Amino acid sequence: MFSKTYGYALRAATYVVLHGREDQKVSLQDLSAALDVPHHFLGKIMQDLVRHEVLESTKGPNGGFYPNSRTSGLNLLEILKITDGSIVFSTCLLGIRHCNAEKPCPMHADFGRCRDGLLESLRTKTLQDLADEVGRGTAFLVR
Protein backbone atom coordinates (compact mmCIF):
# COMPACT_ATOMS: atom_id res chain seq x y z
CA MET A 1 0.00 0.00 0.00
CA PHE A 2 2.81 2.36 0.86
CA SER A 3 6.48 2.29 -0.08
CA LYS A 4 9.23 1.55 2.40
CA THR A 5 10.56 4.95 1.47
CA TYR A 6 7.47 6.49 3.06
CA GLY A 7 7.95 4.62 6.31
CA TYR A 8 11.61 5.56 6.44
CA ALA A 9 10.78 9.19 5.66
CA LEU A 10 8.20 9.39 8.44
CA ARG A 11 10.49 7.82 10.98
CA ALA A 12 13.43 10.01 10.01
CA ALA A 13 11.38 13.21 10.02
CA THR A 14 9.89 12.30 13.38
CA TYR A 15 13.36 11.61 14.75
CA VAL A 16 14.57 14.99 13.52
CA VAL A 17 11.59 16.73 15.14
CA LEU A 18 12.44 14.97 18.39
CA HIS A 19 16.21 15.36 18.42
CA GLY A 20 17.24 18.02 15.92
CA ARG A 21 17.65 21.76 16.40
CA GLU A 22 19.52 24.32 14.37
CA ASP A 23 22.32 24.21 16.94
CA GLN A 24 22.11 20.47 17.35
CA LYS A 25 21.82 18.86 13.94
CA VAL A 26 21.20 15.19 13.36
CA SER A 27 23.68 13.60 11.00
CA LEU A 28 22.78 10.96 8.45
CA GLN A 29 25.05 8.58 10.33
CA ASP A 30 23.15 9.08 13.58
CA LEU A 31 19.81 8.80 11.80
CA SER A 32 20.54 5.62 9.91
CA ALA A 33 22.07 4.05 13.01
CA ALA A 34 19.24 5.08 15.31
CA LEU A 35 16.52 3.95 12.91
CA ASP A 36 18.33 0.93 11.48
CA VAL A 37 17.81 2.08 7.91
CA PRO A 38 20.41 1.80 5.10
CA HIS A 39 22.67 4.86 5.23
CA HIS A 40 22.80 5.86 1.57
CA PHE A 41 19.22 4.98 0.85
CA LEU A 42 18.12 7.21 3.70
CA GLY A 43 20.42 9.89 2.29
CA LYS A 44 18.38 9.97 -0.89
CA ILE A 45 15.16 10.19 1.03
CA MET A 46 16.41 13.01 3.25
CA GLN A 47 17.63 14.85 0.20
CA ASP A 48 14.12 14.70 -1.17
CA LEU A 49 12.58 15.90 2.10
CA VAL A 50 14.95 18.86 2.17
CA ARG A 51 14.17 19.66 -1.44
CA HIS A 52 10.48 19.72 -0.53
CA GLU A 53 11.23 21.94 2.48
CA VAL A 54 10.07 19.38 5.00
CA LEU A 55 13.27 20.10 6.89
CA GLU A 56 16.66 21.80 6.59
CA SER A 57 20.19 20.57 6.17
CA THR A 58 23.72 21.89 6.18
CA LYS A 59 26.89 20.26 4.98
CA GLY A 60 30.30 20.18 6.59
CA PRO A 61 31.44 19.54 10.14
CA ASN A 62 28.54 19.50 12.62
CA GLY A 63 26.30 19.45 9.59
CA GLY A 64 23.11 17.44 9.42
CA PHE A 65 19.35 17.81 9.47
CA TYR A 66 17.09 19.96 11.62
CA PRO A 67 13.45 21.11 11.58
CA ASN A 68 12.22 24.35 10.11
CA SER A 69 9.13 26.29 11.13
CA ARG A 70 6.77 24.09 9.09
CA THR A 71 8.22 20.71 10.01
CA SER A 72 6.40 19.69 13.15
CA GLY A 73 3.03 20.85 11.85
CA LEU A 74 3.16 18.86 8.61
CA ASN A 75 0.65 16.05 8.42
CA LEU A 76 1.45 12.56 7.29
CA LEU A 77 -0.47 12.88 4.04
CA GLU A 78 1.78 15.72 2.92
CA ILE A 79 4.81 13.50 3.40
CA LEU A 80 3.07 10.69 1.51
CA LYS A 81 2.57 12.95 -1.49
CA ILE A 82 6.29 13.64 -1.54
CA THR A 83 7.47 10.04 -1.33
CA ASP A 84 4.71 8.08 -3.06
CA GLY A 85 2.80 10.64 -5.05
CA SER A 86 -0.62 9.89 -3.49
CA ILE A 87 -1.72 7.77 -6.43
CA VAL A 88 -1.46 4.94 -3.96
CA PHE A 89 -4.79 5.79 -2.51
CA SER A 90 -6.73 5.70 -5.73
CA THR A 91 -5.88 2.10 -6.47
CA CYS A 92 -8.52 -0.62 -6.62
CA LEU A 93 -8.06 -3.82 -4.65
CA LEU A 94 -9.05 -5.88 -7.67
CA GLY A 95 -6.69 -4.01 -9.97
CA ILE A 96 -9.43 -2.48 -12.10
CA ARG A 97 -8.50 0.76 -13.79
CA HIS A 98 -10.98 3.55 -13.13
CA CYS A 99 -12.93 1.63 -10.54
CA ASN A 100 -15.28 4.17 -8.98
CA ALA A 101 -18.60 4.65 -7.22
CA GLU A 102 -20.54 4.71 -10.50
CA LYS A 103 -19.00 1.45 -11.70
CA PRO A 104 -17.52 -0.16 -8.60
CA CYS A 105 -15.73 -3.44 -8.22
CA PRO A 106 -17.32 -5.81 -5.68
CA MET A 107 -14.79 -4.74 -3.04
CA HIS A 108 -15.07 -1.03 -3.66
CA ALA A 109 -17.13 -0.19 -0.58
CA ASP A 110 -15.17 -2.36 1.85
CA PHE A 111 -11.82 -1.17 0.61
CA GLY A 112 -12.99 2.42 0.48
CA ARG A 113 -14.02 2.31 4.11
CA CYS A 114 -10.62 1.00 5.13
CA ARG A 115 -8.80 3.50 2.96
CA ASP A 116 -10.83 6.49 4.05
CA GLY A 117 -10.28 5.70 7.71
CA LEU A 118 -6.56 5.59 7.24
CA LEU A 119 -6.63 8.65 5.02
CA GLU A 120 -8.32 10.56 7.80
CA SER A 121 -5.58 9.53 10.22
CA LEU A 122 -2.90 10.65 7.80
CA ARG A 123 -4.65 13.95 7.27
CA THR A 124 -5.06 14.76 10.95
CA LYS A 125 -1.82 13.39 12.40
CA THR A 126 1.23 15.60 12.27
CA LEU A 127 4.91 14.85 12.68
CA GLN A 128 4.62 16.51 16.08
CA ASP A 129 1.93 14.01 17.07
CA LEU A 130 4.25 11.14 16.17
CA ALA A 131 7.14 12.81 18.00
CA ASP A 132 4.95 13.31 21.08
CA GLU A 133 4.05 9.64 21.25
CA VAL A 134 7.65 8.63 20.89
CA GLY A 135 8.81 11.24 23.39
CA ARG A 136 6.17 10.00 25.85
CA GLY A 137 7.39 6.45 25.41
CA THR A 138 4.07 5.12 24.18
CA ALA A 139 5.40 4.41 20.70
CA PHE A 140 8.74 3.56 19.11
CA LEU A 141 10.66 4.25 15.92
CA VAL A 142 12.69 1.04 15.95
CA ARG A 143 11.94 -2.46 17.02
Added chain:
Amino acid sequence: MFSKTYGYALRAATYVVLHGREDQKVSLQDLSAALDVPHHFLGKIMQDLVRHEVLESTKGPNGGFYPNSRTSGLNLLEILKITDGSIVFSTCLLGIRHCNAEKPCPMHADFGRCRDGLLESLRTKTLQDLADEVGRGTAFLVR
Protein backbone atom coordinates in the same frame (compact mmCIF):
# COMPACT_ATOMS: atom_id res chain seq x y z
CA MET B 1 -0.88 -3.67 0.14
CA PHE B 2 -1.94 -6.50 -2.15
CA SER B 3 -0.38 -7.78 -5.34
CA LYS B 4 -2.00 -7.35 -8.73
CA THR B 5 -1.92 -11.12 -8.88
CA TYR B 6 -4.43 -11.20 -6.04
CA GLY B 7 -6.81 -8.84 -7.78
CA TYR B 8 -6.57 -10.83 -11.00
CA ALA B 9 -7.10 -14.09 -9.12
CA LEU B 10 -10.24 -12.81 -7.39
CA ARG B 11 -11.70 -11.45 -10.59
CA ALA B 12 -10.94 -14.62 -12.52
CA ALA B 13 -12.29 -16.93 -9.83
CA THR B 14 -15.44 -14.82 -9.54
CA TYR B 15 -15.88 -14.95 -13.30
CA VAL B 16 -15.54 -18.72 -13.28
CA VAL B 17 -18.12 -19.00 -10.50
CA LEU B 18 -20.47 -16.87 -12.57
CA HIS B 19 -19.94 -18.39 -16.00
CA GLY B 20 -18.23 -21.76 -15.64
CA ARG B 21 -19.74 -25.22 -15.24
CA GLU B 22 -18.31 -28.63 -15.83
CA ASP B 23 -20.17 -28.79 -19.13
CA GLN B 24 -19.43 -25.16 -19.96
CA LYS B 25 -15.82 -24.42 -19.19
CA VAL B 26 -14.27 -20.99 -19.36
CA SER B 27 -11.13 -20.89 -21.49
CA LEU B 28 -8.10 -18.79 -20.62
CA GLN B 29 -8.73 -16.85 -23.81
CA ASP B 30 -12.24 -15.93 -22.76
CA LEU B 31 -11.10 -15.07 -19.25
CA SER B 32 -8.25 -12.80 -20.22
CA ALA B 33 -10.38 -11.11 -22.86
CA ALA B 34 -13.37 -10.62 -20.55
CA LEU B 35 -11.26 -9.32 -17.67
CA ASP B 36 -8.69 -7.43 -19.74
CA VAL B 37 -5.78 -9.20 -18.03
CA PRO B 38 -2.61 -10.41 -19.80
CA HIS B 39 -3.26 -13.90 -21.19
CA HIS B 40 -0.11 -15.74 -20.10
CA PHE B 41 0.19 -13.99 -16.79
CA LEU B 42 -3.34 -15.00 -15.95
CA GLY B 43 -2.44 -18.52 -17.08
CA LYS B 44 0.16 -18.73 -14.32
CA ILE B 45 -2.28 -17.46 -11.77
CA MET B 46 -4.99 -19.92 -12.82
CA GLN B 47 -2.47 -22.75 -12.71
CA ASP B 48 -1.79 -21.82 -9.09
CA LEU B 49 -5.49 -21.66 -8.23
CA VAL B 50 -6.03 -25.12 -9.74
CA ARG B 51 -3.02 -26.48 -7.86
CA HIS B 52 -4.57 -25.18 -4.63
CA GLU B 53 -7.93 -26.72 -5.59
CA VAL B 54 -9.73 -23.40 -5.79
CA LEU B 55 -11.13 -24.61 -9.09
CA GLU B 56 -10.76 -27.28 -11.74
CA SER B 57 -9.33 -27.34 -15.24
CA THR B 58 -9.09 -29.65 -18.20
CA LYS B 59 -6.89 -29.43 -21.25
CA GLY B 60 -7.77 -30.04 -24.86
CA PRO B 61 -10.69 -28.94 -27.03
CA ASN B 62 -13.51 -27.44 -24.98
CA GLY B 63 -11.10 -27.43 -22.08
CA GLY B 64 -10.93 -24.62 -19.57
CA PHE B 65 -11.77 -23.77 -15.98
CA TYR B 66 -14.83 -24.52 -13.91
CA PRO B 67 -15.80 -24.46 -10.22
CA ASN B 68 -15.64 -27.43 -7.90
CA SER B 69 -17.74 -28.00 -4.79
CA ARG B 70 -15.59 -25.72 -2.62
CA THR B 71 -15.16 -22.87 -5.04
CA SER B 72 -18.11 -20.59 -4.41
CA GLY B 73 -17.84 -20.92 -0.64
CA LEU B 74 -14.19 -19.90 -0.42
CA ASN B 75 -13.60 -16.59 1.27
CA LEU B 76 -11.32 -13.89 -0.03
CA LEU B 77 -8.74 -14.38 2.68
CA GLU B 78 -8.15 -17.95 1.59
CA ILE B 79 -7.38 -16.73 -1.92
CA LEU B 80 -5.05 -14.07 -0.50
CA LYS B 81 -3.05 -16.72 1.30
CA ILE B 82 -2.53 -18.51 -2.00
CA THR B 83 -1.43 -15.52 -4.04
CA ASP B 84 0.31 -13.29 -1.50
CA GLY B 85 1.04 -15.56 1.42
CA SER B 86 -0.78 -13.43 4.04
CA ILE B 87 2.43 -11.82 5.29
CA VAL B 88 1.01 -8.72 3.71
CA PHE B 89 -1.20 -8.12 6.65
CA SER B 90 1.49 -8.22 9.27
CA THR B 91 3.47 -5.38 7.76
CA CYS B 92 3.99 -2.12 9.60
CA LEU B 93 3.22 1.15 7.87
CA LEU B 94 6.52 2.61 9.07
CA GLY B 95 8.50 -0.41 7.93
CA ILE B 96 9.54 -1.51 11.40
CA ARG B 97 10.25 -5.19 11.76
CA HIS B 98 8.33 -6.85 14.58
CA CYS B 99 6.16 -3.83 15.26
CA ASN B 100 3.49 -5.06 17.66
CA ALA B 101 1.10 -4.05 20.43
CA GLU B 102 3.81 -4.33 23.10
CA LYS B 103 6.22 -2.12 21.21
CA PRO B 104 4.09 -0.32 18.63
CA CYS B 105 5.07 2.28 16.06
CA PRO B 106 3.16 5.55 16.32
CA MET B 107 0.81 4.45 13.52
CA HIS B 108 0.18 0.97 14.84
CA ALA B 109 -3.31 1.61 16.18
CA ASP B 110 -4.56 3.60 13.19
CA PHE B 111 -3.18 1.18 10.68
CA GLY B 112 -4.38 -1.78 12.69
CA ARG B 113 -7.93 -0.47 12.69
CA CYS B 114 -7.87 -0.07 8.93
CA ARG B 115 -6.31 -3.47 8.42
CA ASP B 116 -8.62 -5.31 10.76
CA GLY B 117 -11.69 -3.86 9.12
CA LEU B 118 -10.57 -5.03 5.74
CA LEU B 119 -9.44 -8.36 7.13
CA GLU B 120 -12.94 -8.91 8.46
CA SER B 121 -14.39 -8.23 5.02
CA LEU B 122 -12.00 -10.68 3.42
CA ARG B 123 -12.83 -13.29 6.01
CA THR B 124 -16.60 -13.00 5.64
CA LYS B 125 -16.97 -12.40 1.91
CA THR B 126 -16.97 -15.42 -0.37
CA LEU B 127 -16.45 -15.78 -4.10
CA GLN B 128 -20.20 -16.40 -4.28
CA ASP B 129 -20.84 -13.02 -2.65
CA LEU B 130 -18.72 -11.33 -5.30
CA ALA B 131 -20.41 -13.31 -8.05
CA ASP B 132 -23.84 -12.35 -6.69
CA GLU B 133 -23.03 -8.66 -6.79
CA VAL B 134 -21.74 -8.94 -10.31
CA GLY B 135 -24.68 -11.09 -11.38
CA ARG B 136 -27.07 -8.55 -9.87
CA GLY B 137 -25.35 -5.77 -11.79
CA THR B 138 -24.39 -3.81 -8.67
CA ALA B 139 -20.67 -4.41 -9.19
CA PHE B 140 -18.33 -5.04 -12.11
CA LEU B 141 -15.20 -7.04 -12.92
CA VAL B 142 -13.89 -4.72 -15.62
CA ARG B 143 -13.96 -1.01 -16.07
Added chain:
DNA sequence: GTATTAAAAGAGTTTAAACTCTTTATATCG
Protein backbone atom coordinates in the same frame (compact mmCIF):
# COMPACT_ATOMS: atom_id res chain seq x y z
C1' DG C 1 43.68 28.99 2.68
C1' DT C 2 43.86 24.04 3.70
C1' DA C 3 42.05 20.05 5.69
C1' DT C 4 38.16 17.86 7.21
C1' DT C 5 33.50 16.61 7.65
C1' DA C 6 29.06 15.78 6.09
C1' DA C 7 25.25 16.33 2.74
C1' DA C 8 24.17 16.34 -2.39
C1' DA C 9 24.33 14.14 -6.52
C1' DG C 10 24.84 10.66 -9.76
C1' DA C 11 25.57 6.24 -11.39
C1' DG C 12 25.41 1.85 -10.50
C1' DT C 13 23.42 -3.10 -8.62
C1' DT C 14 19.91 -6.19 -6.73
C1' DT C 15 15.52 -8.03 -6.15
C1' DA C 16 10.89 -9.08 -6.85
C1' DA C 17 6.69 -8.40 -9.25
C1' DA C 18 4.61 -8.14 -13.56
C1' DC C 19 4.41 -9.65 -17.89
C1' DT C 20 5.84 -12.44 -22.45
C1' DC C 21 7.14 -16.22 -25.25
C1' DT C 22 7.96 -20.96 -26.32
C1' DT C 23 7.53 -25.72 -25.55
C1' DT C 24 5.20 -29.69 -23.58
C1' DA C 25 1.41 -32.48 -22.00
C1' DT C 26 -3.24 -33.91 -22.43
C1' DA C 27 -8.00 -34.15 -23.69
C1' DT C 28 -11.36 -34.29 -27.51
C1' DC C 29 -13.00 -34.96 -32.08
C1' DG C 30 -13.06 -36.80 -36.51
Added chain:
DNA sequence: CGATATAAAGAGTTTAAACTCTTTTAATAC
Protein backbone atom coordinates in the same frame (compact mmCIF):
# COMPACT_ATOMS: atom_id res chain seq x y z
C1' DC D 1 -4.71 -42.95 -34.84
C1' DG D 2 -3.86 -38.21 -36.20
C1' DA D 3 -5.06 -33.42 -35.93
C1' DT D 4 -6.33 -29.86 -33.00
C1' DA D 5 -7.35 -27.17 -29.03
C1' DT D 6 -6.20 -25.84 -24.65
C1' DA D 7 -3.94 -25.82 -20.02
C1' DA D 8 0.71 -26.68 -17.81
C1' DA D 9 5.27 -25.68 -17.47
C1' DG D 10 9.46 -23.35 -17.99
C1' DA D 11 12.41 -19.89 -19.35
C1' DG D 12 12.84 -15.59 -20.54
C1' DT D 13 12.20 -9.97 -20.36
C1' DT D 14 10.78 -5.59 -18.30
C1' DT D 15 10.05 -2.43 -14.78
C1' DA D 16 10.26 -0.21 -10.51
C1' DA D 17 11.58 -0.17 -5.84
C1' DA D 18 15.18 -0.87 -2.75
C1' DC D 19 19.66 -0.49 -1.84
C1' DT D 20 25.04 0.53 -2.69
C1' DC D 21 29.07 2.94 -4.11
C1' DT D 22 31.65 6.83 -5.72
C1' DT D 23 32.30 11.56 -6.70
C1' DT D 24 31.20 16.38 -5.94
C1' DT D 25 29.89 20.36 -3.25
C1' DA D 26 29.84 23.15 0.66
C1' DA D 27 30.39 24.38 5.46
C1' DT D 28 33.44 24.58 9.46
C1' DA D 29 37.65 24.50 12.09
C1' DC D 30 42.27 25.17 12.30
